[in-house]
Amino acid sequence: MIVSIISIGDELLIGQTVNTNAAWLGKELSLHGARIQQILTIPDDDLIIHKAIDESTSDLCIITGGLGPTKDDRTKKVLAAYFEMPLVEDEATLNHITEFFARRNRPMLPVNIDQALLPKGCEILPNRMGTAAGMWFKGKGKSVISLPGVPYEMKGIFLEEILPRLSKYYKINALYHQTIITHGMGESFLAERIAKWESSLEKAHLSLAYLPSTGIVKLRIGSNKGNVDKPLIDHKIQELQTLIPELIVGYGEDSMSSVVAKLLTKLNSTVGTVESCTAGNLSSSIILNSGSSIYYRGSLLTYQTEMKSSLLGIEPEFINRYDVVSEEVAKHMAEAGKKRLCVDYCLSTTGIMGPTSGDSNHPVGTVWIGLSTDKETIAKKFHFGDNRLRNIEMCTLSALNLLRITLLKDFSL
Amino acid sequence: MIVSIISIGDELLIGQTVNTNAAWLGKELSLHGARIQQILTIPDDDLIIHKAIDESTSDLCIITGGLGPTKDDRTKKVLAAYFEMPLVEDEATLNHITEFFARRNRPMLPVNIDQALLPKGCEILPNRMGTAAGMWFKGKGKSVISLPGVPYEMKGIFLEEILPRLSKYYKINALYHQTIITHGMGESFLAERIAKWESSLEKAHLSLAYLPSTGIVKLRIGSNKGNVDKPLIDHKIQELQTLIPELIVGYGEDSMSSVVAKLLTKLNSTVGTVESCTAGNLSSSIILNSGSSIYYRGSLLTYQTEMKSSLLGIEPEFINRYDVVSEEVAKHMAEAGKKRLCVDYCLSTTGIMGPTSGDSNHPVGTVWIGLSTDKETIAKKFHFGDNRLRNIEMCTLSALNLLRITLLKDFSL
Numbered sequence: 001m002i003v004s005i006i007s008i009g010d011e012l013l014i015g016q017t018v019n020t021n022a023a024w025l026g027k028e029l030s031l032h033g034a035r036i037q038q039i040l041t042i043p044d045d046d047l048i049i050h051k052a053i054d055e056s057t058s059d060l061c062i063i064t065g066g067l068g069p070t071k072d073d074r075t076k077k078v079l080a081a082y083f084e085m086p087l088v089e090d091e092a093t094l095n096h097i098t099e100f101f102a103r104r105n106r107p108m109l110p111v112n113i114d115q116a117l118l119p120k121g122c123e124i125l126p127n128r129m130g131t132a133a134g135m136w137f138k139g140k141g142k143s144v145i146s147l148p149g150v151p152y153e154m155k156g157i158f159l160e161e162i163l164p165r166l167s168k169y170y171k172i173n174a175l176y177h178q179t180i181i182t183h184g185m186g187e188s189f190l191a192e193r194i195a196k197w198e199s200s201l202e203k204a205h206l207s208l209a210y211l212p213s214t215g216i217v218k219l220r221i222g223s224n225k226g227n228v229d230k231p232l233i234d235h236k237i238q239e240l241q242t243l244i245p246e247l248i249v250g251y252g253e254d255s256m257s258s259v260v261a262k263l264l265t266k267l268n269s270t271v272g273t274v275e276s277c278t279a280g281n282l283s284s285s286i287i288l289n290s291g292s293s294i295y296y297r298g299s300l301l302t303y304q305t306e307m308k309s310s311l312l313g314i315e316p317e318f319i320n321r322y323d324v325v326s327e328e329v330a331k332h333m334a335e336a337g338k339k340r341l342c343v344d345y346c347l348s349t350t351g352i353m354g355p356t357s358g359d360s361n362h363p364v365g366t367v368w369i370g371l372s373t374d375k376e377t378i379a380k381k382f383h384f385g386d387n388r389l390r391n392i393e394m395c396t397l398s399a400l401n402l403l404r405i406t407l408l409k410d411f412s413l
Numbered sequence: 414m415i416v417s418i419i420s421i422g423d424e425l426l427i428g429q430t431v432n433t434n435a436a437w438l439g440k441e442l443s444l445h446g447a448r449i450q451q452i453l454t455i456p457d458d459d460l461i462i463h464k465a466i467d468e469s470t471s472d473l474c475i476i477t478g479g480l481g482p483t484k485d486d487r488t489k490k491v492l493a494a495y496f497e498m499p500l501v502e503d504e505a506t507l508n509h510i511t512e513f514f515a516r517r518n519r520p521m522l523p524v525n526i527d528q529a530l531l532p533k534g535c536e537i538l539p540n541r542m543g544t545a546a547g548m549w550f551k552g553k554g555k556s557v558i559s560l561p562g563v564p565y566e567m568k569g570i571f572l573e574e575i576l577p578r579l580s581k582y583y584k585i586n587a588l589y590h591q592t593i594i595t596h597g598m599g600e601s602f603l604a605e606r607i608a609k610w611e612s613s614l615e616k617a618h619l620s621l622a623y624l625p626s627t628g629i630v631k632l633r634i635g636s637n638k639g640n641v642d643k644p645l646i647d648h649k650i651q652e653l654q655t656l657i658p659e660l661i662v663g664y665g666e667d668s669m670s671s672v673v674a675k676l677l678t679k680l681n682s683t684v685g686t687v688e689s690c691t692a693g694n695l696s697s698s699i700i701l702n703s704g705s706s707i708y709y710r711g712s713l714l715t716y717q718t719e720m721k722s723s724l725l726g727i728e729p730e731f732i733n734r735y736d737v738v739s740e741e742v743a744k745h746m747a748e749a750g751k752k753r754l755c756v757d758y759c760l761s762t763t764g765i766m767g768p769t770s771g772d773s774n775h776p777v778g779t780v781w782i783g784l785s786t787d788k789e790t791i792a793k794k795f796h797f798g799d800n801r802l803r804n805i806e807m808c809t810l811s812a813l814n815l816l817r818i819t820l821l822k823d824f825s826l
Contacts, residue, residue, distance in 0.1 A: 015435075015441070015443065018431060022454070023431040026426050030427040039432075039452075040451060040454075041435070041451060068625075069604060109602065109605045152803065279696050279700040279705075280695070280712060281693065283693035284692050292692075296716055297720055299714035300714075301693065303696075310755070311713075311753070389701070
């Protein structure tokens with residue numbers, strides 16, 4: 001099954017919006033066995049949209065964008081004209097739009113009512129999250145789906161309406177792959193460390209891709225023989241586990257935060273944070289997972305140095321003696337937080353995120369991360385770079401990883 | 414000057430990498446007066462790459478990706494064949510690659526030496542940041558630039574080698590546009606509210622684009638007559654300011670967080686937060702801007718209901734009487750936080766982010782946001798949807814907006 005994607009919107013061409021929709025669709029479709037032929041991004045222009053649809057040669061063409069209620073949105077009109085389907089009011093869609101606004105206690109506007117005017121003869125794909133319905137056109141030897149450009153609406157329609165129909169309409173040969181999530185080593189060093197193992201994959205006709213993002217390198221092992229190679233891939237993953245055990249955080253859709261959440265839940269333990277340089281980024285990462293109110297209790301964000309004294313009771317002399325970014329202060333923060341928040345595990349962060357050095361004598365990128373448990377209090381020093389946002393993210397990941405390793409130890413006891 | 418972009422790489426099609434290169438190039442080129450005709454993303458495949466180059470009709474075609482040293486990188490060979498230029502060793506490039514590895518104390522591999530083999534007759538664009546040189550081909554009625562796909566290498570070559578040549582080689586008519594950032598009204602309501610004003614733009618041959626994202630709608634007014642229309646656009650923005658003064662957050666590259674940061678700095682005031690449902694997302698938004706340690710002091714994250722008593726001294730009976738998600742608790746949190754954090758402004762959040770209702774009787778998406786100042790304590794109720802991550806983001810934006818409006822009032826006093 002060959003799919004092409006057309007992304008419509010001037011904002012994509014001039015770079016005001018990054019095309020995350022196409023990436024998401026490409027990932028979902030590949031996982032379900034489709035091959036993405038191309039992604040074409042074009043402006044909100046009737047003639048250009050018409051030409052792109054006419055020239056598409058794939059089994060299925062998925063279009064995103066241009067379905068909003070405003071004048072610059074052109075897609076629906078072009079598609080109706082192309083497939084020669086008149087726009088008529090769709091009762092179910094009108095009812096949905098009416099309810100959508102009623103539930104939000106907001107008046108419905110004429111432009112919203114117009115969104116229920118849909119090409120007669122296309123298959124309507126309901127949009128639970130918004131007011132622009134998806135549409136599936138078949139005709140002129142083509143199969144074309146049109147979806148709104150708002151990411152969560154597009155994803156909702158794809159998952160609820162399109163995916164269940166794909167296996168019915170098309171012959172699908174799913175790619176098989178497994179992903180391993182690593183933290184703690186950059187892409188090129190990791191590649192060097194596992195070079196021999198990587199060669200053994202090549203010999204076995206398995207593919208390996210490195211997918212680096214801030215603080216995380218994902219390794220994806222794939223086979224185009226579908227499930228046939230599952231035992232071989234599982235065996236190769238076992239080999240990797242003995243090669244880089246300390247770097248493997250999880251598998252598949254795991255994230256650092258979800259792995260920590262699972263461990264805390266299994267251990268029936270609570271966590272809190274005392275954050276300086278991360279200022280809430282660590283705690284908000286912990287609560288990304290639903291159900292977090294069971295294990296996450298709360299935090300003290302002592303951003304200004306003075307707050308470390310007023311909220312945690314750390315003497316200013318102590319801070320002056322050791323420097324606000326130091327092993328001693330990181331440990332003191334974690335210990336004081338553990339008591340005040342009444343938690344089993346308390347993480348602390350103190351560091352220089354940049355661009356300036358603040359109250360510390362250390363270079364930008366220096367961070368101490370502390371962790372206090374019932375057994376001990378530890379602290380670890382890190383050196384990140386000079387990019388403020390990246391430093392905040394790296395510090396958050398490193399703190400979660402310190403907690404993860406400690407939880408794993410406590411779990412195996 | 415019309416430019417098309419070709420992005421090469423399987424990882425882009427299967428969504429393992431989001432195409433940020435194309436967005437970045439689109440933004441840079443638009444700012445410098447080029448019009449982006451289309452962005453085409455295709456796999457690492459000789460025939461498909463050849464066809465895409467052959468079919469490009471723009472004044473300039475910029476290709477990214479496929480220049481690495483590994484076997485799956487095809488771009489250089491296809492271009493050399495297309496423009497009928499033999500690959501020959503380029504001495505300057507070889508010297509650069511040799512130095513590149515020597516400086517990093519790493520051995521140079523044969524595949525790296527091969528990167529100095531470049532098509533004879535193309536203009537070589539040195540890559541200071543890496544080993545894959547950029548190339549500018551002219552021939553067969555086409556002008557084609559090939560750049561590596563590693564973002565910082567691509568950006569380096571573009572800024573250092575291409576941008577300075579563009580104004581020499583092409584007639585450039587810079588697009589002029591201004592962006593207005595709004596919050597507090599969805600795209601369709603906003604469009605209705607400013608419909609008349611939008612029509613007046615059309616009559617003046619100015620373009621308007623709506624760019625919605627979570628909680629924010631950007632309005633971009635553009636003119637293809639360059640700076641000529643600047644006074645007209647400025648006048649139209651003044652009109653808009655009188656139409657929707659309460660919705661306009663900022664302009665250009667402003668964000669909700671940067672606008673609040675500027676106001677706090679101007680007022681020489683401090684801020685803190687007491688967060689329940691946002692659990693640090695609000696505070697970490699406040700510190701996104703460098704220099705935040707001047708106005709942001711710290712926060713108390715009272716996620717579990719019990720923490721509202723232990724950290725803020727709110728009696729459990731008080732919480733039980735009013736519900737943990739209530740005007741009274743939101744105000745009490747903000748007031749207690751203002752005292753404990755010693756700040757001029759203290760924001761509070763308490764709400765149900767979903768998917769379950771936790772300790773409250775309210776439906777998912779209900780939020781109370783409080784703000785305590787020297788003059789008064791207020792609280793405002795919001796109803797968001799049922800998407801957890803979106804609710805957290807909306808609650809953070811709404812809290813910052815409440816602070817922004819209060820700061821604006823205090824500033825005008």
